Amino acid sequence: MQKFGLFHEQWQPKVIAEMNDYQFKVVNLQGDFIWHDHKDTDETFIVIEGDLRIDFRNGAVHVRAGEMFVVPKGVEHKPYAQNEVKLLLIEPRGVLNTGMWAASGQRSRMSGSERLSSSNDVV
């Protein structure tokens, strides 16, 4: 996942590939996020580097490098990374502005122009 060498910002997913109506996004996370859910879609986390904890209202999972986890639609969750984590996220196109990232209090809403988009890139 060499694309991680191209940016260092945290909490700013970059679209690196698309499959049908889905997007693959790389992102660096560190710290605590807010509780949220996605009403219409599952969300896939594939951890490339580091340890991600995903809290649920009734527990938590630890997802480590080389592991993946699918959060089912409608399930409230809160990602947390004590140290920086590099992730590959898979979501349908369009989730960006209604889900996780736009909901952050600390981080500004991403505009389309901030995204690195390429439709069939090799990571």
Next chain:
Amino acid sequence: MQKFGLFHEQWQPKVIAEMNDYQFKVVNLQGDFIWHDHKDTDETFIVIEGDLRIDFRNGAVHVRAGEMFVVPKGVEHKPYAQNEVKLLLIEPRGVLNTGMWAASGQRSRMSGSERLSSSNDVV
């Protein structure tokens, strides 16, 4: 991707997770496959271990561990692995019996019962 420790067969994808209507499958490949395409869907290859070559009618790509490639729908391709490659495949549910795996001359068609299926597993 510890699930690879659970099986050693080649060319037999195992479903390890699902996201909406999509399935994540792990598979070991070695050798040459046949030319084929998927009329209705893109197909995503994420290489976990080894080097995969995907031949196209007008060239080839090499996809190495930690890299991914999306083959666009309708594009003829032929995977090739000189040495064993461990892959994560992402395809819509139902592609199994019409695409790559069923088309193999050497390998028998997979029946549903041969699949390891779990809907929200951690790899």
